[in-house]
Amino acid sequence: xxxLKVTSIQRGCVYDGRGVRTTVFLKGCSLHCPxxxxxxxxxxxxxxxxxxxxCLKNQRMQGRFCRSCERCxxxxxxxxxxxxxxxxxxxxxxxxxxxxxxxxxxxLFAQTGGGVTFSGGEPLLQAEELxxxxxxxKQENIDVVFETTLVAPTDALIRVLPYAxxxxxxxxxxxxxxxYDTIYLRRIKAHxxxxxxxxxxxxxxxxxxxxxxxxxxxxxxxxxxxxxxxLLLCHDLGAKKYEKLGLAHTxxxxxxxxxIQFNNYLKSKNIKASLLTI
Ligand code: SF4
Ligand code: SF4
Numbered sequence: 333x334x335x336l337k338v339t340s341i342q343r344g345c346v347y348d349g350r351g352v353r354t355t356v357f358l359k360g361c362s363l364h365c366p367x368x369x370x371x372x373x374x375x376x377x378x379x380x381x382x383x384x385x386x387c388l389k390n391q392r393m394q395g396r397f398c399r400s401c402e403r404c405x406x407x408x409x410x411x412x413x414x415x416x417x418x419x420x421x422x423x424x425x426x427x428x429x430x431x432x433x434x435x436x437x438x439x440l441f442a443q444t445g446g447g448v449t450f451s452g453g454e455p456l457l458q459a460e461e462l463x464x465x466x467x468x469x470k471q472e473n474i475d476v477v478f479e480t481t482l483v484a485p486t487d488a489l490i491r492v493l494p495y496a497x498x499x500x501x502x503x504x505x506x507x508x509x510x511x512y513d514t515i516y517l518r519r520i521k522a523h524x525x526x527x528x529x530x531x532x533x534x535x536x537x538x539x540x541x542x543x544x545x546x547x548x549x550x551x552x553x554x555x556x557x558x559x560x561x562x563l564l565l566c567h568d569l570g571a572k573k574y575e576k577l578g579l580a581h582t583x584x585x586x587x588x589x590x591x592i593q594f595n596n597y598l599k600s601k602n603i604k605a606s607l608l609t610i
Contacts, residue, residue: 334461335424339373339453343437347608349477349498349533351446354437356430359422361454363483366508367539367584369570371577372421373453380411381419381576388415421577427465434465438472447475447497456484459491466495477531482523483516489523498531503561505549507541508584517552524556534561535608538591539584546594550601560604565591 337359345355360376361368372379388394389403397414400406410418425433434448441447448469450462455478469476478492479500501524504516534553536542542549553561566586574581591607598605 333426334464335426336430336458336461336465337376338423338425338430339370339421340423341430341433345449348449348451348479349447349475349500350531351444351475352437352440353446353449353477354434355449355451355479356434356455358450358452358455358458360457361452361481362457363454363481363504363509365504365506365537366582367537367566367568367570369567369573370453371570371573371579371581378420378422379577381421381573382410382578383417383419383576386415387413387417427462427468430465431468434469434474435472438474441474445475447477449477449479449500451479454481454484456480456482456488456492459484459488462492463495466492470495482520484523486519486523486526489526493526493530496530498533499527500533500535501527503534503536503552505536505542505545505552506539507545508539517555521556534558536561536563537566538563538586538594539566540586540590543590543594546597550598550603553598553603558603560606561598562606562608563591563595563598564608 339357339359341354341356343354345353348355357370357373359373361374364374368374372381384390388398394404398404400408401413402409411420466476475497476495477498477500478496479502481502481504483504565588566584568583568585571581595605595607
């Protein structure tokens, strides 16, 4: 049985495609964007979120249950702490289990034109494991969207295409990603062409460094035939998660004035850009 590695499932999402949607965050991504606000989705390993502020041992106030905890020399894993100090970042689901969760909102999907969005991480990296679930969702005529960077094996993209109604494409044109090489552009162009006929939303996370590369961005968007793109202001909302994973991170929060200037520049080049506030 192929199990899906999920970090979280969020119901009632309104920014992950049309209508009201349930978004499934899948674990695993080959990129390491410094601004990633879901760092727990990058590694395929089961890292543990640790909230030190909740641990009684840190406050020298151990409860009786602490005696059996691994932090106090016992055998109880920290993830079993009744105060929720440790939390697994991965939840394993069979396609059937996930389907039962997703189908709960089928009425809401029908009313709003919504559906299910697979995000991550990079959801295409679990394409094969997703197929039985996708088949069940399509049997119920549920709208399916993939939020993807398209940085994934071509076979994986081809595998999910028959089940996907839409794609949110997250372009990696920020200089930090060092992806302005021809291999990245060639592959993205080929993958993007495969989406022909699907509903497509183009997105770009704006970091300040993009301002100095605006000509390059326009040139790539033109090469891909993109006339419309959503810009997301980079924020630092993931900071707490890095702390809970014990990872260092850099605050890449972007400047609102710069994104407005960048937005206006794209418009002046006949690219319909819009600012998306999430
Ligand atoms: S049981 Fe919970 S509160 Fe007690 S030491 Fe372990 S992690 Fe800390
Ligand atoms: S592509 Fe997305 S999930 Fe992967 S590291 Fe970048 S922001 Fe995080």
